[in-house]
Amino acid sequence: xxxxxxxxxxxxxxxxxxxxxxxxxxxxxxxxxxxxxxxxxxxxxxxxxxxxxxxxxxxxxxxxxxxxxxxxxxxxxxxxxxxxxxxxxxxxxxxxxxxxxxxxxxxxxxxxxxxxxxxxxxxxxxxxxxxxxxxxxxxxxxxxxxxxxxxxxxxxxxxxxxxxxxxxxxxxxxxxxxxxxxxxxxxxxxxxxxxxxxxxxxxxxxxxxxxxxxxxxxxxxxxxxxxxxxxxxxxxxxxxxxxxxxxxxxxxxxxxxxxxxxxxxxxxxxxxxxxxxxxxxxxxxxxxxxxxxxxxxxxxxxxxxxxxxxxxxxxxxxxxxxxxxxxxxxxxxxxxxxxxxxxxxxxxxxxxxxxxxxxxxxxxxxxxxxxxxxxxxxxxxxxxxxxxxxxxx
Amino acid sequence: xxxxxxxxxxxxxxxxxxxxxxxxxxxxxxxxxxxxxxxxxxxxxxxxxxxxxxxxxxxxxxxxxxxxxxxxxxxxxxxxxxxxxxxxxxxxxxxxxxxxxxxxxxxxxxxxxxxxxxxxxxxxxxxxxxxxxxxxxxxxxxxxxxxxxxxxxxxxxxxxxxxxxxxxxxxxxxxxxxxxxxxxxxxxxxxxxxxxxxxxxxxxxxxxxxxxxxxxxxxxxxxxxxxxxxxxxxxxxxxxxxxxxxxx
Numbered sequence: 001x002x003x004x005x006x007x008x009x010x011x012x013x014x015x016x017x018x019x020x021x022x023x024x025x026x027x028x029x030x031x032x033x034x035x036x037x038x039x040x041x042x043x044x045x046x047x048x049x050x051x052x053x054x055x056x057x058x059x060x061x062x063x064x065x066x067x068x069x070x071x072x073x074x075x076x077x078x079x080x081x082x083x084x085x086x087x088x089x090x091x092x093x094x095x096x097x098x099x100x101x102x103x104x105x106x107x108x109x110x111x112x113x114x115x116x117x118x119x120x121x122x123x124x125x126x127x128x129x130x131x132x133x134x135x136x137x138x139x140x141x142x143x144x145x146x147x148x149x150x151x152x153x154x155x156x157x158x159x160x161x162x163x164x165x166x167x168x169x170x171x172x173x174x175x176x177x178x179x180x181x182x183x184x185x186x187x188x189x190x191x192x193x194x195x196x197x198x199x200x201x202x203x204x205x206x207x208x209x210x211x212x213x214x215x216x217x218x219x220x221x222x223x224x225x226x227x228x229x230x231x232x233x234x235x236x237x238x239x240x241x242x243x244x245x246x247x248x249x250x251x252x253x254x255x256x257x258x259x260x261x262x263x264x265x266x267x268x269x270x271x272x273x274x275x276x277x278x279x280x281x282x283x284x285x286x287x288x289x290x291x292x293x294x295x296x297x298x299x300x301x302x303x304x305x306x307x308x309x310x311x312x313x314x315x316x317x318x319x320x321x322x323x324x325x326x327x328x329x330x331x332x333x334x335x336x337x338x339x340x341x342x343x344x345x346x347x348x349x350x351x352x353x354x355x356x357x358x359x360x361x362x363x364x365x366x367x368x369x370x371x372x373x374x375x376x377x378x379x380x381x382x383x384x385x386x387x388x389x390x391x392x393x
Numbered sequence: 394x395x396x397x398x399x400x401x402x403x404x405x406x407x408x409x410x411x412x413x414x415x416x417x418x419x420x421x422x423x424x425x426x427x428x429x430x431x432x433x434x435x436x437x438x439x440x441x442x443x444x445x446x447x448x449x450x451x452x453x454x455x456x457x458x459x460x461x462x463x464x465x466x467x468x469x470x471x472x473x474x475x476x477x478x479x480x481x482x483x484x485x486x487x488x489x490x491x492x493x494x495x496x497x498x499x500x501x502x503x504x505x506x507x508x509x510x511x512x513x514x515x516x517x518x519x520x521x522x523x524x525x526x527x528x529x530x531x532x533x534x535x536x537x538x539x540x541x542x543x544x545x546x547x548x549x550x551x552x553x554x555x556x557x558x559x560x561x562x563x564x565x566x567x568x569x570x571x572x573x574x575x576x577x578x579x580x581x582x583x584x585x586x587x588x589x590x591x592x593x594x595x596x597x598x599x600x601x602x603x604x605x606x607x608x609x610x611x612x613x614x615x616x617x618x619x620x621x622x623x624x625x626x627x628x629x630x631x632x633x634x635x636x637x638x639x640x641x
Contacts, residue, residue, distance in 0.1 A: 010497040014486070021485040021526075217481030221542065224445050224477060225498040226470040232498075390447050 007227045011235025012242065015209050019243065025204070030247050033201070034254035037193050041255075042262055044189070055135040062140060063087040063094075066106040070114070073106070073122075073147060080143040095127050101136040102126040117155060190255075191348035195318040195341060197251055198283040199290040200311065202244040206291050207307045209236040210298035214389070223390040230381040233295060237377070240291040248283055252276045275351055282347045285369025289340060292376040299383035321345045337361050338368035394581055395421040395444060395550055400453035402439055413439045415605040418453070421583045421598070423549075426576050428596035429585035432633065436605040437585040438478045441554050444583070445475045457550055471499065474548035476556055480539035484528035488519060488538045491527060492545050499546040506545065513541040516571060533564040540568075551575060553584040557591060569595055593625050603633045 020026055064084040067074050074084045084104075088094040091103040105123040113120040122144065126137045153163035210233075213219045223229060256271045293314075294307070301307045321342035330336070332350075337343045343365055350357050383389065402414040414436040421427035429437050442448040444455055446466040455462035457469045482491050489510055496506035514523050517537045522530065527538060536556065544551065553572075557565045572595060575582050586592050592599055599616060601609040609616055609632040613625055620628035 006500065007498060010494070014483075014490075014494050017490075018483055018485050213481075216484075217479035218483060219481075220447065220477045220479040221475065221481075221495070221539070222498075224447055224470060224473075224475045225495060226467045226500070227498040228467070387448050391442070 007231045008235045008238060011227075011232050012238040015205070015236055015239035016242065019205055019239070029201070029204070029243075030250055033193075033197050033247060034250040037197075037251055038254050038258035040193070041190060042258055052135065056139070057081075059083050060136055060139055061085050061100075062102065062104055062136075063091065063100055064104045064106065065091060066108060066110070069106045069108060069110040070122075073144075076147045076150075077140075077143055080139070080146075082140065082143055091125055095125060098127075098130070098132075101130075101133040102140055104140060190352065191345050192318055192322050194248070194251070194279065194283060194348060195286060195344045196315065198244060198248055198286040198344075199318055200294075200314060201247050201287070202240040202291055203294055203311060203314075205243055206236070206240045206294040207298050207304055209239070210295055211301060211304045211307045215304055220390045229384045233299075233381060233384045234377075237288075237291045237295055237380075240295075241287050244287040244291060245280065245284065248280060248287065252279055275354075278351055279348065282344060282351065282365070285366060285373060286340075286344050288373040289369065289376065292373050292380055296376055296380035296383060299380055299386075299389055317341060318344075334361065334364055337364040340369070340372055343368065394423050394458055395552075395583065396456040397421075397440075397444065398454045398456075400440060400443055400450045400455070402436075402443060402448065402450055413605055414443070414450075416453075417602065417605070417607055419598075419600045419607065419610050421550075421581050423581045424576060424579045425597040426572055426582045426584070426595050427598045427600065428592035429583065429600050429602060430589065430592045430629070431585075431587060431602035433587055435587075435602045437587075437602055438554055440602070441552055441583070441585060442477075445473050445477070445552055446470055447477075471546070472549050474543040474546070474551045476536075476540055476543045476553040478554045480536060482527045482530070482535055482538050482542070485526060487526050488523050488530075488534070488541070491538055492541045495542045496545040501546060509545055509547065510541070513544060516574065517541055518567060532559040533561060536560060536564075536568075540571075548580075550581045551583070553582070555585055555587070557586065557588070565591075589626060589629050601629065601632050608632045608634070 058081075060082045062077065062082050062084055063086065064074060065087040067084050077084060087103060088099065091100075091105070094100050095103060103125040105125060107121060107123075110120045110122070124137065124140055124144075126133045152166075156163045156166065210219075213222070222232065253276070256273075256276055259271045297310050298307045301310075318341050321339075322345060324342070325345070332346065336346050347357065347361075347365060397420070398418050400414050400417045401412075404411045404413055417436065417440050419427070429440065431437050439448065443450045444457075444462065446455075446462050446469055449463050455469075458472050460469050460472070462469045482488075483494070486494070492510050492513070493503075493506050496509065501509070510523070514520050517540060519534075519537050519541060522534050527535065530538065536559070540553070540556065543553075556568060556572075560568065569591075572582055572584070576597075584595075593613060596613070598612055599610070600607055601616070609619055611619065616628050616632065617623060617625060620631040622628040622631055
């Protein structure tokens with residue numbers, strides 16, 4: 001037993017020593033994520049936030065067709081910080097060309113209908129497929145609605161009817177989302193980045209220590225030693241997992257620091273050290289699954305190149321749950337904690353939204369995660385025992 | 394002591410199965426150097442791979458110091474020092490670290506490893522590059538590192554696959570002296586080569602392999618007698634059935 005342990009740590013130590021002597025690779029592997037990811041998330045967040053604020057608070061220039069038919073309406077819009085401007089010649093074309101976000105059309109029959117106290121129609125023209133027009137359209141719609149209500153109420157009062165008579169139900173809204181969970185919505189991207197880094201963070205190391213070692217012709221002498229092949233393989237996986245966890249820890253620390261020093265509006269999640277440790281704990285099974293799966297692939301292919309060509313497919317795997325949840329949002333259920341990638345996604349979202357994770361959920365999560373890792377390990381160990389593995393070229 | 398009995402090995406290939414080794418058998422005794430001589434592609438490397446348990450034969454058996462190579466593979470590997478055809482070293486580790494890594498995999502303690510490395514470095518003439526990273530090593534320096542790595546656990550039996558491949562004359566001479574030393578210490582040494590002169594200069598016993606079969610097996614004198622030629626070179630040509638093995 002002691003020999004087995006010795007072999008395991010001997011191999012892991014050698015692989016890490018070998019890796020850390022390759023300074024540039026290590027620097028890229030360890031520092032890229034911690035520097036880029038916070039920039040990406042914070043940068044995107046602050047861009048969205050800034051854009052939203054300008055769109056909400058600045059004066060909205062609204063091309064109005066037929067402004068002369070409804071001077072009262074136009075001046076009401078003015079009180080809402082919406083300034084009517086000359087309409088373009090071809091409004092639909094202008095919208096498609098993104099010259100304007102939204103255009104208002106007041107038809108010629110508006111004054112007549114207005115005087116007869118009948119429903120007068122106005123048209124809002126916009127392109128719903130453009131994200132950017134969402135806020136301006138909302139502002140125009142809200143301003144028009146308010147104007148309609150106001151005038152309607154005045155008409156009722158002039159006829160001696162309480163405006164409340166037409167409002168049978170008053171809807172009051174109370175949002176139960178905690179501040180953390182609201183911000184969590186902004187962070188849908190973060191779990192993907194974390195899962196991807198844990199799944200493939202150590203990929204080049206894993207591919208190098210099996211497929212690369214084989215290509216460099218040092219696997220044959222290694223496998224001719226009395227050390228058990230499965231132990232040698234485990235040592236290599238252990239090294240990759242340690243490296244993966246180290247790079248994740250750096251990423252998590254980088255996030256914590258950048259959230260701490262970011263401006264108040266950008267402090268998207270309450271980052272406590274306990275939470276960060278929990279994030280690392282959640283990612284641990286993913287690191288083991290990723291390293292073992294890549295070892296399995298590396299042991300089955302002929303060359304490093306072939307192993308690397310699997311990477312583009314593997315990179316897509318962590319996106320799948322995010323996309324599925326986007327299209328088809330599901331309620332939290334226990335089975336979700338057993339599906340790889342989806343489980344990590346759910347666990348991370350819960351942590352980011354400061355929600356309580358049931359002990360049963362932890363149990364199912366770790367059971368399924370390490371169970372899958374074990375199955376992959378057994379398959380990889382089988383491949384490691386194949387005669388072909390040792391024979392290079 | 395290594396006993397090889399009627400080994401067969403077939404590989405699957407696109408063009409159909411390749412019968413690489415067809416009935417190789419010989420005996421390599423302690424205190425002797427046994428040479429496996431044959432042209433390229435004769436099945437030498439495949440035979441050796443079966444000796445050091447990396448491949449299992451389709452039929453036939455290998456016994457190392459009385460242990461079956463298939464059943465007691467781990468014990469057999471402990472008693473073997475192997476310089477395989479593939480002799481890649483870890484280029485970001487020093488020669489010393491490369492050798493020490495294998496010592497640890499053999500379960501040796503650090504003090505023994507250090508002492509053994511010093512001893513091997515002296516014998517093989519590795520002192521001046523022992524603590525340099527192996528990146529940029531010459532072929533000879535790499536081969537010496539690989540040999541030291543193979544022998545770090547002082548194995549009773551030593552198997553070397555074409556050890557002189559790519560070495561210059563001086564290094565080859567040094568290696569020859571080293572093998573003779575191993576023989577004097579009572580080790581069982583097997584090495585393969587496709588160069589007749591080398592085998593003739595070193596070996597107590599020669600096994601000639603061609604097309605996966607043993608064509609002849611015996612001391613140089615026996616081979617001369619068997620072929621009816623006085624000159625060893627003519628004897629080889631006669632026994633191999635071609636002049637392929639003569640390229641030096």
